[in-house]
Amino acid sequence: MTEGEVTVAITSRAPAPGGGVSTTPAAGPPAPPPAPPGPRTAWAEGVERLRAAATTEPGRLRIIGAVLAALVLLFGTSAVWEVSDRVTAAEDVVGHSQPLSADAASLYRSLADADTASSSGFLAGAQEPREVRERYEKDIANASRLLVNAAANTDAGGDSRKEIALLGQQLPRYTGLIEQARATNRQGLPLGGAYLRYANEQMSTVLLPAAQRLYEAETGRLYKDYDDARSWPAVATLTGLLALGALVWAQRRNYRRTNRVFNHGLVAATAAAAVVLLWLTVGQTLARSGLSEARSGGQESLKVLNDARIASLQARAGENLTLIARGAVLAEDKTSDKYDVEFTKNMKELDSGLATALRLADDSSGRRPVQQAVDGVAQWKRRHAAARETDMRGDYELALPQVIGDKDHKDSSGASFDTVDASLEQAVAHEQEQFTQAARGGLGALGGLVTGSAALAVIGAAAALLGIGRRLSEYR
Template sequence: MERRTAHSDRGGGPVSYPQPAGGTAPPPPTPDPPTGRREAVDRLRAVATTEPGRLRAIGALLALLLVAFGAVTAWQVADRASAADAVVGRSQPLSADAADAYRSLADADTTAASGFLAGSRESPAVRQRYEKDIALASGLLVKAAANAEDSDTARRQISRLNELLPRYTGLVESARANNRQGLPLGGAYLRTAGDLMRDDLLPAARELYEAETGRLGSDYADAKSWPWAALGLGLAALGALGWAQRRTYLRTNRVFNHGMLAATATAVVVLLWLVVGHALARSDLEGSSTEGARSLQVLTEARIGSLQARGDENLTLVARGAVLTENKDDAYEASYRDGMRKLVGEGGAAAAPGTLLARARDLADDSEGRDAVDAAVRGVREWQARHAEARAADDSGDYDRALPKVIGEKGSTGESFDRVDEQLRRALTHEQADFRAAADDGRGALAGLAAGAVVLAVLGAAGAVLGIGRRLSEYR
């Protein structure tokens, strides 16, 4: 091996370095790592190889898990509480408003036909009822438009209703004007108005109602969904606390560590509060949906069905056989019978199974609700009997005798219809109160849980850190 000679920096004699035989210089010595990085490496090595370091890592992990558990619990509970608030304060009232608009339009059509049949003897009350229905429907459409920004279907149907409603009212006024003059053209105008209501206005109102009911269902689903992320973190935190305490016991033979016991207790309290509170909220919301919202939907369908049947009954006398089905039957009479089948079915004192009023009775959860539905069923049966008498008179050619049986004050089908409508309104009011009470209970079950979870989780994290600190003090 050759040797290379160099002079010392201090001015001394030559210094020789061994050289490889091939004359290649040796690699330079590896420089020491920067001081900051070396200290970090030393700390990590201490954590991995010393008990104090491992204890610090365990304390940090426990604190992180507990704080994350509290934060996620607060977030998910607040999200569900917000959805429950929306059920009570937004989506259900909007669904009810859409149902009221739907019912008001159907009632306006029925009232317009009744007033037309009365002719010059139309009472101010009938006219006022029609105008009130139109004003109510218009006001509810304005309110719905202000809250329909997140629903394309709702906006589209509201626009359509706002476009068609003036056309409908114009046709009704033309019918009244011609009828007052005794012109047969009035009946044609009224039939056109009725067709516009049935073929365009009511379907649009129904789609609006279904859109708002769909939003209600979505809010219910959000409010009732289980907070799986929070539950998973809670179980993970409890598992980590149990492992840490078992590790301490195995190394020290000390059964209790007060700090970690306190952390475990807070985690258990939050987890139980979350499970029990959400279960109660879910149960109450489910009850408000089954016994309240669904019952309201069926009763709304029944009330609108009775209104449409009443309108068909009136138009039967207005049209006088001018509108026929493919089987050459009176179209309005056929529609009336179909509506009655959906409402209560054929014959019998009680409503037939599967009909609207039978379903409404099944959904009623107490005697007050069932009594109102039973009274409505009796009113419908009385209505059917009186309708048969009116049809018999009209079919025999005695129109003058048939007319008071339909629009008269006493003993008429109109009197029976009013009784049915009143009982259905009573049932709706009762079910609305039941819905609100159950939904409020559901919201109340989540009250304070979000804030309580954060506070308890922070206390638990502090307890875990103090418990680990107690063990660290033994190494000082």
């Protein structure tokens, strides 16, 4: 062995069984003990217990009972949640959004009628009839009241709020112009006509467009509530079918294992779930039918009639202003009278609206006033044509009573307008009643469904647990 080399040999010598010597290597250091298992989570322990329980029939029955009760309760909860949303939307249709939409239409009509009454009073000059003045003041007061009501019931920050603020700001300016025109006209000054035309321009370019946008915004919210109320409760329907399927499967399993046809608890749970599902289906179907009828048979007719009434009011204002302006304001073609052109346009819209209203009217009570309005429009056109012909001949003094009427001219175009307006008001009232009845019928179809669903779901879940408990008692 040379220097630098190290040889280590560790052996132990002991006598071998045959008398020889056995050599074995020496034992090394001891191995470290195994690490203790980490802490188990509650979820892992729950899964382990569930797996262990599923190996025995009582354990499986307990799992089945818990699942059935949970499914029935889930069905009841989803039914209560979805039906509550639809009941709230239907209540909004009946008591909130539709009244606000109707108020917005009334606001538009009040403003248009005030403009018509102001021009009629102006044509009468210093001898303005008291009933015309009272009509104007009533329209302005009604418009102010409707604005206050809309401001109190409209959501803050919406488009409606902006239009309400604009109307509240501009309406006093309009009434101020009307008072200036009225005072100047009584003094016999021609400047009164200019004030009145400017007031009419403010009405037609600022106030009425704002009222129209307000009406469209409120009607849009109404249609949204319609859609929410009519939407089908899909989650409740799916969970109901799932709960019924699970209950039927559990009863079939019970029958195959015990040859017993019925388990009273499971049968009661199935009946409760079936009743809720059937009630939900029938109630929502009837609610959708009622709300659809309210929309197609009531709200759509109301919209058409409101538009027709507005067209008649604007036509009447144009007819009056034609006499007031006396050709001073020209249309875009620079040859025709602006207000006479507007009268013709509005009368065409009125004819179209009345034709649509007749088509939508679904009973004699609804058709009768619309037909009266149609006849009144035909008469109005004839009288207007006669008055216009007289005015075009230069006989203003004779044309004036043909438009506004007097003791010698009972058959004026103004009288025809009053007939049309009264007929349309009657038709609107009828359609509003039809809408309310249909909408309330749709809302009534959902009555009691929320409470009934909750109660039956609790009963069904308890019955399922009792039915499974009866089977478990057989193992004790």
